[in-house]
Amino acid sequence: MDGVSTAPVGLAALEKHLHPRFLTLAEREQIRDLRGAGQSLRAIGQALGRPASTVMREIRANSGTQGYQPYAAHRAAAARRPRPKDRKLLRESPLRHFVRDGLRQRWSPEQICHALVQEHPDDQSMRVSVETIYQALYFQARGSLKREVQTAIRSGRTRRKPHRDPAARTPRFTDPMVMISDRPADIEDRAVPGHWEGDLIIGANSRSAIATLVERITRYTMLVHLPGGAHDAETVRDGLVRTIQTLPAHLRGSLTWGQGSEMARHKQFTMATGMPVYFCDPASPWQRGSNENTNGLLRQYFPKGTDLSVHSPEDLEHVAQELNGRPRKTLGRANPAAAST
Template sequence: MDFGDLKARFFEALDRESGSISGAARVVGVNRATAFGWARKAGVRGRGKTGTSGHPGRAEYDRLRASGVRRRDAAAQVGVHERTARDWDRGIRKIGNARLHPDGRRIDYTAGMTSTVAVTSGPSLAAVEAELHARFLTVTERELIADMRREGQSLRAIGRTLGRPASTIKREIDTRAVDGVYQPHRAQRAWAKSRSRPKESKLAQDGPLREFVAGKLRERWSPEQICHALPIEFPDDESMRVSPETIYQAIYVQARGGLRREVAVALRTGRTRRKPHRSPPDQRTRRFVDEMVMISQRPAEVEDRAVPGHWEGDLIVGPRSESAIVTLVERTTRYVMLGHLPGGHTAEEVRDVLVPLIQTLPEHLRGSLTWDQGCEMAAHKQFTVATGVPVYFCDPHSPWQRGSNENTNGLLRQYFPKGTDLAVHSTADLEHVAQQLNGRPRKTLDWRTPAERLRDLLTTT
């Protein structure tokens, strides 16, 4: 008899023998070791045996979870961390400082890399035995369905016994039966295998989608901007769609790659590894003595961004504070203006750059300026006299009160990395960077650009 046919007969016998591997091995006449090897690779174990792992409390944990105990409580009773319990529930194995997922993903926390390892074609043992939401049929229920079908019971009778609609029973039998025969353990394995659907990344294949994404990354667009630009550029081509997360995975995750490393460095952070979001550290805590008008006294119309012409400002500073760039952001349109400070950033130097910048604007776009309490704005009264623009100061340690400007400074660091000399950039260089930023679509602007919004303001007034 062909080896494949013998193996198929073994699994058929396994269903008839109520999941007994030894019994099925005797029926088909194969060695028990061979039979257990087949079962292990297929993600099947002998009936009545509890799951085991290296931890002595694993069997007790499985028993508690099967009885309905919450994960946190079961973990506490057996003395393991809740994350370990979560890994057990999900079929994740811990190998050294790495975790191996049932779908073959191996996350190495030491190297900070994710790769794919070969997995067996069948579902894992944990996937076969996983008890998920109550809406899913369990292996016990599938065994009962098979028994009652052999007894000639109707679909409605089976449904009443299980407390499920007859349509659920019909779909299960129609989907999982093979040649008109419903075998519960085969059905359980087929269900477990169908739950996970790993797919090859869209960006792992050459084509117009990957070319478009790579091209926009080189132009320093963010993955989210690229995602929302695709339906606009290709409204009738459903194949030209990709989520921001897919782009990030194609860059950061080795197993789902598809974008070259030189494209990855075009990301604004310049990182080659992902890291959790953390609040940025407060950087400006120094005050000056001159009288200030605080942000609490700023008109309400500025806060809700309903009226254009109100600006947020700050400096990005080079090494040893020897050079700087003035950054101004309009709160309504997110329009960016940059000022050149190659020789320093004293209060007088900052004033002399800010005044001509603001004076290039029409009167209706000179509403106010919000700044932090850095000493570079010590000449704020002189600035107000020269331009007619009042200056409001943020509270100490409160960068979120100038959120648009803080965000813009982060974008600018892609062009002017920290630790680099800002004096080498000319006024023309700054104008070019400002044009690039003002030409990017923004989510907060309903994917229009700051330049378009500012143009609308100038042409409608």
């Protein structure tokens, strides 16, 4: 079947017991049946207990001229699974050179991945994931190479920082959170405007803060003034509500945020704005990458270790306008202000 690998795969590989994050043959059969019955990606995901984006990627990756065939899809997935594989960035290639050049310009792995798609839209060999770049960097972080890795990685770390098991954490809020894994596929794929990512940038000694909002498609930025720099849950709620209510209704889609205590009043925010709030997994800032990148740019205006309460609402509006007028590579050199009109 065109588009799906039909390389021979042993029975042991097909029947191997895998981690629950991998789709089973029974789930693939269910995808076929529900898809044939005209069910939406979201409905299929709910039936499987998986995100709609997982279903979408499965169908895209394993559909050929005859549509989605679960047995061929299962064989293709098994064929892709064996390890070890050649590390994509450890062999000399145009892809390796592109990534290396990007890192030397102090681009983040995420920026490199976006640039590869834009500059090589039809060349699938010029594709690499953010995680693969990080793995290559950390794998090489030995001896004299450590200094190069520290330069390339903004955190300056040369070893991966282990993540705690999210299941072991005590729930932070009284009102239950809706996790990012339950976020609809059209938000995940940046298909519809009006969905925002948010966070705080914190001032000296955690005594002041500014709330930041970034629209996922256009990267349009809004800065929320917090009186006196206070960033308790009530102040943040009121500031976000006040800012969001300036938007037209069609741009009030959703908000994705981290699990900081400043969002403890998220249910009240949703009631006031009609916008659901989706929460990132613990210690996973890349799940709101547009906002993280923008916050890095904002540090040019609001350096770390300074008092952010000295900035007035007019100051924040001036900075936001300047940032929204800056050309972005991810927007084809357009600026967020133009892209949002």
